[in-house]
Amino acid sequence: MRHFRLTVLLSTLILAFAGSALADTVNMTFNQPGGNNSGGVYTYPYEFTVSPGGSYLLICDAFDNEVVPGETWTATVNSLTGGNGLFASQANSLNKYREAGLIFEGIVNGSINANDGNWAIWGLFSADAKTNAYYLGSQAGAIALWAQQAVLGPLFSDSILSNLVLFTPNAGTQSWGGLPQEYIGLISVPEPAETALMLLMVIGGVMGFVFRQRLGLTLAVAQQA
Numbered sequence: 001m002r003h004f005r006l007t008v009l010l011s012t013l014i015l016a017f018a019g020s021a022l023a024d025t026v027n028m029t030f031n032q033p034g035g036n037n038s039g040g041v042y043t044y045p046y047e048f049t050v051s052p053g054g055s056y057l058l059i060c061d062a063f064d065n066e067v068v069p070g071e072t073w074t075a076t077v078n079s080l081t082g083g084n085g086l087f088a089s090q091a092n093s094l095n096k097y098r099e100a101g102l103i104f105e106g107i108v109n110g111s112i113n114a115n116d117g118n119w120a121i122w123g124l125f126s127a128d129a130k131t132n133a134y135y136l137g138s139q140a141g142a143i144a145l146w147a148q149q150a151v152l153g154p155l156f157s158d159s160i161l162s163n164l165v166l167f168t169p170n171a172g173t174q175s176w177g178g179l180p181q182e183y184i185g186l187i188s189v190p191e192p193a194e195t196a197l198m199l200l201m202v203i204g205g206v207m208g209f210v211f212r213q214r215l216g217l218t219l220a221v222a223q224q225a
Helices: 011-019 093-108 114-125 133-137 140-152 194-224
Strands: 022-033 046-051 054-060 072-079 164-169 183-186
Touching (some): 093 114, 093 140, 114 133, 114 140, 133 140
Antiparallel strands (some): 046 054, 164 183
């Protein structure tokens, strides 16, 4: 399974990201999609130039918005769990962002398929995404369920997601079309939380077992039917 790792850091903004829910405004330039696509749309990664910062590979969480290569806009950098994202007004939005973060980290480390994982994230915030034929025919729904269970589990902590940020578009700053999409990015924090990473590994192992058990039960029931 092909996957991508984020290798370029927004070093000038790391301190701001690490300690606050709301950071500075940055300039976003969408260069091009990275090549993955499913269900008729491109999926992670999306290639960006962020100023200040540099080159970035980001994942989109806003299925119902649209961007085009070369489009520019400004975005506010929010911590993933700061409650300031584009979908903050949705019910249970904070947990949805937490779930999106776990899924994204799974995509980055190669344990979750990029196409299915991106659709799972879209489905957290968009009813249209959840009724798409690709979503219904893929593992997106199962991935979303895994993330929901993980966030509600006793081992979950927001510190696991401290290396993730949101790039939330500022309305009216776009060079084309309507409100751009929101994106999630991975950064390095000044003090890597080894305990949090260990917890993530534990959660991944436990939830992976639960997922396999659920999948096996579903297959067994289907065969008996």
